[in-house]
Amino acid sequence: MGLQRDLFAPEGQAAALPVPGMLLIEDAIGAAEERALEVRIDAAPLAPFRFGQWRGKRLTANYGSAYDYRRGRVTEAPPLPEWIDSLRARLAPLADRDPHDFGQALLIRYDPGAGIGWHRDRPQYGEVLGLSLSAPAVLRLRRRTEQGFERRSVDLPPRSLYLLSGEARALWEHSIAPMAATRRSVTLRTLR
Numbered sequence: 001m002g003l004q005r006d007l008f009a010p011e012g013q014a015a016a017l018p019v020p021g022m023l024l025i026e027d028a029i030g031a032a033e034e035r036a037l038e039v040r041i042d043a044a045p046l047a048p049f050r051f052g053q054w055r056g057k058r059l060t061a062n063y064g065s066a067y068d069y070r071r072g073r074v075t076e077a078p079p080l081p082e083w084i085d086s087l088r089a090r091l092a093p094l095a096d097r098d099p100h101d102f103g104q105a106l107l108i109r110y111d112p113g114a115g116i117g118w119h120r121d122r123p124q125y126g127e128v129l130g131l132s133l134s135a136p137a138v139l140r141l142r143r144r145t146e147q148g149f150e151r152r153s154v155d156l157p158p159r160s161l162y163l164l165s166g167e168a169r170a171l172w173e174h175s176i177a178p179m180a181a182t183r184r185s186v187t188l189r190t191l192r
């Protein structure tokens with residue numbers, strides 16, 4: 001992870017990471033706000049992520065728009081609550097983005113043993129802005145090459161914000177290994 005360390009910007013500033021199009025902003029929010037967000041997330045109508053008959057261990061709630069895996073299309077979801085709207089208004093400018101472009105919000109709680117497998121986000125969504133809370137995690141990235149997979153790992157400390165745009169969004173898959181401690185995340189996405 002030495003490469004990543006060297007590329008870190010001063011606190012609160014965006015650092016470009018080894019995967020083009022990925023930014024990491026450490027300490028995007030403070031510890032008190034993190035605790036308040038944890039309470040909000042735990043109070044949200046979280047339900048196990050479902051893919052047909054398969055139930056994931058992670059708990060999720062969608063706002064603004066959701067993806068219906070059975071029908072294979074974007075569906076309606078409740079509007080963004082006020083607290084997510086104001087969070088979005090604070091986070092997007094840190095990544096030099098317009099808050100109103102991020103029409104979708106996804107809350108996730110990963111209890112111990114839960115993670116997320118290799119994937120690229122649905123093509124109906126554009127850029128991805130993720131706030132990582134509660135426990136350190138490692139975002140793994142990979143992309144297929146002629147010789148096999150090219151791989152990267154990025155540390156996501158609690159309270160860090162990451163952006164997946166460009167190549168990091170379009171060409172690379174990402175995953176998070178099953179967590180040892182509970183992690184929460186807020187993912188904001190633009191709608192294509």
Ligand SMILES: O=C(O)CCC(=O)C(=O)O
Pocket residue numbers: 106108116121130131132174176184185187
């Ligand atoms: O929890 C995260 O930060 C990532 C979630 C994710 O990759 C997804 O829901 O597509």
Ligand SMILES: [Fe+2]
Pocket residue numbers: 119120121174
């Ligand atoms: Fe994703």
